[in-house]
Amino acid sequence: MTDTDPRTRTTPTAARRSKSRGAIPVESADIRLIRIFLRVVEAGGLSAAQSELNLALSSISEKISALEARYGLKLCKRGRSGFSLTPAGEDFYKEAQRLLGSLDQFSNRVAGFSSQMPRSLAVGLVDTIISDPLCPVSRAVAKFAEAAPSVHLEIATLSPGELLREVIGQKVDLAVGSFPRAAMGLDYLSLHDEQHNLYCACTHQLFDMPDPQIGIDSIREHRIIARSYWASRDIRVFAISAPHATVSNMEAEAHLILSGAYLGYLPDHYAAKFPGQLRAIRPDLFSYVAKFQVAARQDWQSRQATRAFIEALQEASSELRAR
Template sequence: MIKQIRYFQAVVHYKNFTEAAEECYISQSAISQQIQALERDLGVKLLHREKRKFSLTPAGEYFYRKSLMLIDDFERICQETVRIEHGGEKKLRVSYLKHYAGRELQLAIADFTAKYSSIGIQITNGTHEELYDFLRMGQSDIVINDQRRALSDAYVNYKLTTSYVYVEIATRNAIAELPSVTTDELKNMPCILISSREQQANEQEYHRNVIGFSSDFIFADSLEEARLMVVSNKGFMPVEFTAKPEQNGTTVRYVPLLRDDRQIKRDYYAFWRVGNDENHIEEFAALLKEKFLQADAGDREQ
């Protein structure tokens, strides 16, 4: 009956027998027969059929809602059973930068967990140096980090993307009207950085000596806090995007940051220890790179 319930859920989700059948890798007639068999077993009509359309009966609506929770519980029971048999849950520990705000990681995790439901994902974030320490100390399996130091042969250095640097600034600030801005033009405005207290000195040194900001620095603990500071016009925040950001917000604008008449670029990598091939690390990295490429391709098509 579990398989029949999955077929029923697919038909309701896609609102179409043909698409549901394709998703379940069976024929349209077969999925229709399976749902009819489910209705016979239950002794109730779940779907009210009208020519090529259908709607849920009241019993069907109730069964659909409850079956979603049932299947979720069933999958968790299966995963826990496997975990007990193998002496513990397989886990992929992923760490990323505190200031990362893209959707690529979220999409990659969704696809990865759908394919490998028995592997749990543990997520942490941190500054550049904290991520390096997580990897060095064995606290993370894979980190998504910017390149600030020479690449090491001790790690797989898997390039994900090249991003472009912008400044996020309140729309009511006059600088938001500029087509681009330089670090020198920002010298009288505080730079907002996201960092733990222990890493503030490192982050300030990097952004002053490498990026070239000469303004004062103020710090936030999280991306949400930093963006509230921006909206409050307390300063600007450097942000990076692979694709050109949409300028449809009413509170902030994204202004390209230039140096020597060119927009500043930064490389991002996935790093993991050489020889560590557990829990499909390389496959996860390839999936993440694919999401960055898709985002970049989508931007070029616009």
């Protein structure tokens, strides 16, 4: 076989691919560039990340280019056509999340070595729970602020599904809510119960109809709201093929119900904020109890601030239920 046989030739491109790129050590300058990259991705583009990063657009672009050059990867497409990640960029983003999550864990663990609280604690909540007389969050915050005055609290309000993803992704340390689906790898600790009912507005045609005249068949004749995180339950209860509107939080649901055009579920404590405007329909048929819990990663007891806040929640919840 001759040297020019096509079966034995190696093209320059193939030769380059055959060489594995050596591991590049992560340095402090890289961490800063990676953090900027994550902010850009989570904001949805360079322009959208400007205010959060407090950097000029050209400076952000230069730093992304420097990160690409550092690791020899094309991470994203940016320009007039918009912002999008390349396949390599998507993989890099996931690894960057793991890296920074590990660094945060390291910082918290090292802080624990000297019996000091970490610098910050991120807590996730579902919306509208402030009007619930059994909600322990405010009391727990007071207890935690007294026990850990130097810890910076970060509070995020999201839907139940989003909260669980944030806990798993280590974006928040713990979450308080009623969770329709249990995600694996988390602990769930009971707090209290929240009563929900199906509501209509005073302008809805069912408002003045006596309960005995309202059945599931008559409910199906009207527009029904489903919650994006609990849609299957709402559809199953009323045996309908699809909802007429979908919401991601209780305030959005209240807007639709108060329009008089829709029926939907609300917590009783939140519906009480609209006296004379809302009516619970057939509580004997359609009411249910939402179990409120605190969700945290299974190592929560080894994380000082998380453990302190959860213990404050449990103590406050016990006090409120005992009243």
